[in-house]
Amino acid sequence: MINVAILGFGTVGSGVAEVIYNNKALIADYMGEEVALKYVLDVHDFPDSIFADRVIHDFSIIEQDPEVDVVVETIGGARIALEFTRRALMAGKSVVTSNKELVATHGVELMKIAEEKQVSYLFEASVGGGIPVIRPMCQCLAANRIEEIYGILNGTTNYILTRMIRAGLSFEDALKEAQQKGYAEQDPTADIEGADACRKICILASLAVGRHIAPEYIPTEGITGITLQDVDFAKRAGMKIKLLGRMIRREDDKVCAYVAPHLVAEDAPLANVVDVFNAINVRGNAVGDVMFYGQGAGKMATASAVVADILDAAKRKQSRKRCFWTEGGADAVYSLSEVKSRWYVRASDLAEVPAGCTVLSKETDSTVAFLTEDALSEQELLAKLPQGLAQVHYRVLD
Amino acid sequence: MINVAILGFGTVGSGVAEVIYNNKALIADYMGEEVALKYVLDVHDFPDSIFADRVIHDFSIIEQDPEVDVVVETIGGARIALEFTRRALMAGKSVVTSNKELVATHGVELMKIAEEKQVSYLFEASVGGGIPVIRPMCQCLAANRIEEIYGILNGTTNYILTRMIRAGLSFEDALKEAQQKGYAEQDPTADIEGADACRKICILASLAVGRHIAPEYIPTEGITGITLQDVDFAKRAGMKIKLLGRMIRREDDKVCAYVAPHLVAEDAPLANVVDVFNAINVRGNAVGDVMFYGQGAGKMATASAVVADILDAAKRKQSRKRCFWTEGGADAVYSLSEVKSRWYVRASDLAEVPAGCTVLSKETDSTVAFLTEDALSEQELLAKLPQGLAQVHYRVLD
Numbered sequence: 001m002i003n004v005a006i007l008g009f010g011t012v013g014s015g016v017a018e019v020i021y022n023n024k025a026l027i028a029d030y031m032g033e034e035v036a037l038k039y040v041l042d043v044h045d046f047p048d049s050i051f052a053d054r055v056i057h058d059f060s061i062i063e064q065d066p067e068v069d070v071v072v073e074t075i076g077g078a079r080i081a082l083e084f085t086r087r088a089l090m091a092g093k094s095v096v097t098s099n100k101e102l103v104a105t106h107g108v109e110l111m112k113i114a115e116e117k118q119v120s121y122l123f124e125a126s127v128g129g130g131i132p133v134i135r136p137m138c139q140c141l142a143a144n145r146i147e148e149i150y151g152i153l154n155g156t157t158n159y160i161l162t163r164m165i166r167a168g169l170s171f172e173d174a175l176k177e178a179q180q181k182g183y184a185e186q187d188p189t190a191d192i193e194g195a196d197a198c199r200k201i202c203i204l205a206s207l208a209v210g211r212h213i214a215p216e217y218i219p220t221e222g223i224t225g226i227t228l229q230d231v232d233f234a235k236r237a238g239m240k241i242k243l244l245g246r247m248i249r250r251e252d253d254k255v256c257a258y259v260a261p262h263l264v265a266e267d268a269p270l271a272n273v274v275d276v277f278n279a280i281n282v283r284g285n286a287v288g289d290v291m292f293y294g295q296g297a298g299k300m301a302t303a304s305a306v307v308a309d310i311l312d313a314a315k316r317k318q319s320r321k322r323c324f325w326t327e328g329g330a331d332a333v334y335s336l337s338e339v340k341s342r343w344y345v346r347a348s349d350l351a352e353v354p355a356g357c358t359v360l361s362k363e364t365d366s367t368v369a370f371l372t373e374d375a376l377s378e379q380e381l382l383a384k385l386p387q388g389l390a391q392v393h394y395r396v397l398d
Numbered sequence: 399m400i401n402v403a404i405l406g407f408g409t410v411g412s413g414v415a416e417v418i419y420n421n422k423a424l425i426a427d428y429m430g431e432e433v434a435l436k437y438v439l440d441v442h443d444f445p446d447s448i449f450a451d452r453v454i455h456d457f458s459i460i461e462q463d464p465e466v467d468v469v470v471e472t473i474g475g476a477r478i479a480l481e482f483t484r485r486a487l488m489a490g491k492s493v494v495t496s497n498k499e500l501v502a503t504h505g506v507e508l509m510k511i512a513e514e515k516q517v518s519y520l521f522e523a524s525v526g527g528g529i530p531v532i533r534p535m536c537q538c539l540a541a542n543r544i545e546e547i548y549g550i551l552n553g554t555t556n557y558i559l560t561r562m563i564r565a566g567l568s569f570e571d572a573l574k575e576a577q578q579k580g581y582a583e584q585d586p587t588a589d590i591e592g593a594d595a596c597r598k599i600c601i602l603a604s605l606a607v608g609r610h611i612a613p614e615y616i617p618t619e620g621i622t623g624i625t626l627q628d629v630d631f632a633k634r635a636g637m638k639i640k641l642l643g644r645m646i647r648r649e650d651d652k653v654c655a656y657v658a659p660h661l662v663a664e665d666a667p668l669a670n671v672v673d674v675f676n677a678i679n680v681r682g683n684a685v686g687d688v689m690f691y692g693q694g695a696g697k698m699a700t701a702s703a704v705v706a707d708i709l710d711a712a713k714r715k716q717s718r719k720r721c722f723w724t725e726g727g728a729d730a731v732y733s734l735s736e737v738k739s740r741w742y743v744r745a746s747d748l749a750e751v752p753a754g755c756t757v758l759s760k761e762t763d764s765t766v767a768f769l770t771e772d773a774l775s776e777q778e779l780l781a782k783l784p785q786g787l788a789q790v791h792y793r794v795l796d
Contacts, residue, residue, distance in 0.1 A: 130684070312537065
């Protein structure tokens with residue numbers, strides 16, 4: 001019997017309880033023993049829940065119960081979640097989480113404690129919801145040097161962009177619709193400004209190189225500057241605008257990671273990832289490109305990944321080398337200013353489009369838009385333009 | 399030190415040697431010990447290879463060498479490969495393979511021996527080349543009931559269809575081009591008639607339900623009947639023709655698996671999987687749909703998956719429950735005749751298109767083509783048509 005305690009009975013936490021309950025028989029068959037939910041820790045009671053009899057309010061009960069094997073942290077944030085995760089690991093319990101903020105900011109410390117205590121700290125659900133990506137990267141691509149990762153890491157912004165592209169909604173209207181459908185929070189800042197995607201590419205980049213590529217080293221631009229004009233100009237170029245998280249590893253193993261809108265060729269697999277779906281492309285030196293696709297969020301999809309981690313943690317009570325990461329720092333990264341690409345530019349009052357560019361706008365358009373033909377650094381691009389005239393400039397993913 | 403022996407130094411076998419050699423340092427770092435190639439068994443010598451000093455011709459040397467931990471079987475076929483795999487497992491060595499034919503036909507026996515001997519028999523590379531799909535299905539989706547799988551499982555036929563769709567080549571010309579590029583064998587039968595895809599969906603279906611869904615229970619139709627007319631008619635319907643392997647699990651856990659051309663909506667992710675790429679969509683009852691995409695073949699991509707299995711096998715010298723399968727049989731399957739879908743039909747001399755169909759052909763076309771609006775079994779479809787007039791009929795993937 002494997003006993004589980006869930007911390008935080010919100011969307012994901014209650015989904016985890018449901019997956020354990022609904023798929024009890026197949027899980028027992030897979031594990032060779034039963035997996036049971038022993039405690040649910042929350043500030044609220046849930047008198048109408050079938051799990052009501054397991055609700056407790058005092059974390060120390062879990063901490064001190066030697067029968068608890070795996071603790072699920074679905075509280076979110078990096079305050080109380082951090083404290084409880086520390087204490088659970090210190091008490092010799094494996095911890096499984098979907099909390100990308102905590103992993104991105106305090107992962108190094110928590111992995112160290114887990115290693116010392118010979119338990120697991122697993123977080124498959126922190127990137128891509130239910131999409132298997134962290135374990136495949138660590139295990140299936142273990143024989144590869146991971147050289148580049150890029151992907152649509154945030155379902156909310158992908159939904160908004162899809163509605164702008166397909167239905168011609170403005171950014172504001174698409175956001176409003178996403179909120180009505182429950183795909184965006186009332187305060188959508190973390191999604192639309194790119195912070196959520198930043199945490200995810202932080203986790204993927206850190207996994208790829210084995211050192212912490214902290215959010216503060218990851219330049220992040222969201223989608224609030226994208227207009228329907230940009231969507232149209234992109235279409236004329238045979239492309240779609242997508243918000244990507246990306247990491248590039250240099251020969252010397254330094255990494256550049258960033259989040260920004262990109263123009264993607266419309267027949268590329270990534271361009272056809274729509275609505276709240278996510279897709280993550282990983283390039284290894286042996287395998288080439290592989291892509292993982294699916295629902296990047298959602299109660300049951302995310303819970304599926306959490307439960308897979310519970311089973312994995314329960315199977316390996318003994319320590320093993322974890323393909324995770326150690327401290328990072330400035331010496332682990334290189335600057336985005338060194339990354340060259342073709343660019344899309346929308347500008348006002350531009351008397352003349354610079355040489356070596358493909359014009360996308362027509363005489364009748366109120367602004368000028370063009371693509372550069374050569375790959376340039378951002379500085380090289382801006383040097384070509386009269387100061388202050390570029391309203392937006394986005395990279396092309398080639 | 400982990401010692402590896404490779405049986406069969408062809409494309410994949412030599413790729414495995416190269417990955418072990420080229421990525422030696424990162425593999426040692428991941429494993430905490432070195433992985434070394436001790437023997438290469440082949441009928442030929444390879445005097446110009448950097449691995450020439452490891453080439454041997456007598457399998458019993460490997461069989462009797464207690465230092466060999468993992469044997470890589472990249473011989474292919476189900477004769478000598480079967481014998482050597484049996485003997486290696488009996489000798490207490492884990493075996494890793496890319497040999498889909500052997501796994502699809504003799505997997506049950508070999509997994510049993512592996513279990514008895516407390517070693518591993520792993521075959522990630524047998525489906526989707528370098529794409530991680532078997533391990534993610536077994537581990538990351540362990541908390542799910544797998545309800546449906548469909549995918550583009552054969553790169554050769556996908557290349558041919560892509561060239562028919564994009565360049566307007568006839569089937570014959572596209573096949574010739576694929577052969578010139580090395581994407582198709584001189585005898586392309588196993589690819590174009592669907593046998594290769596059949597073995598792969600056999601493996602995926604067996605994994606999903608834990609019982610052997612043998613090739614003889616998998617109705618298989620290839621792409622030789624597809625014409626440029628079909629490609630055009632599909633386009634008029636906003637679809638593309640793709641060869642899919644598919645398995646559907648019923649409530650009672652019986653499975654229907656088959657291989658056949660399908661019409662796929664052109665904005666579906668699968669429709670944009672082109673050239674030699676593969677993509678496999680797996681539906682779990684918790685996670686929903688997830689898709690795995692990448693190069694389905696190729697020396698280094700396939701070798702990447704083999705080496706990942708080597709590392710996995712070496713890590714777990716102790717037995718663990720393997721999420722593989724036991725004997726199957728007629729009671730594990732149900733008939734394709736029960737599976738309903740919309741249909742595409744191309745017919746000659748048809749005086750009248752049946753009611754409830756969308757006509758795709760024009761007056762000027764030499765044949766008639768239409769889509770049924772309702773989902774029908776094959777028998778229900780054929781009952782609507784004058785006998786013998788349907789030249790081809792393909793399912794629509796909805």
